[in-house]
Amino acid sequence: EREDVSQILSSPQGRKDKLSALRRTLERWRFPERARLESDLAAAVARILNDTGLRVSLPVNLEGDKLGVTISAASAQEFAEHAERLKRLSEHPDIARIYSLLQGTL
Structure with a gap:
């Protein structure tokens, strides 16, 4: 230390x-527990980015349980591709883990 x-x-x-x-x-x-929480959340966000290509943003100071995802598209086809990624995101095991960590149920 x-x-x-x-x-x-x-x-x-x-x-x-x-x-x-x-x-x-x-x-x-x-605050070692908070440090572990931040580390767990960062790892989950990184896995999601790697698996889906979507960047998930966490609430400021981890206050609250709303996540953000920003997408931009230059065509209807790109929006369709993003919709597919969002579907994969909703089924990703780490998204449920993030919500559980933020809500203190894990």
Whole structure:
């Protein structure tokens, strides 16, 4: 743990970046459950992106349980392709896991 702080302080980053990194490290130490939750959610979001090509956005500060997905299309065919991806997303096991994690039921 001390190594984390030492590495941050000795890094060539600017003051603002160092403070931000220190704050994240201290929050991880103080709230280890939240850090695990954030890690689990990030892994699930990454798997969904890899499997469906859709980027799922989580609620700000993990407050609430609404997810976001933004799509854009240049043709009706692209919209049809996105609709198929959204269908796959709704059936993806990690989407249910994300909702369970956000609602505190897992």
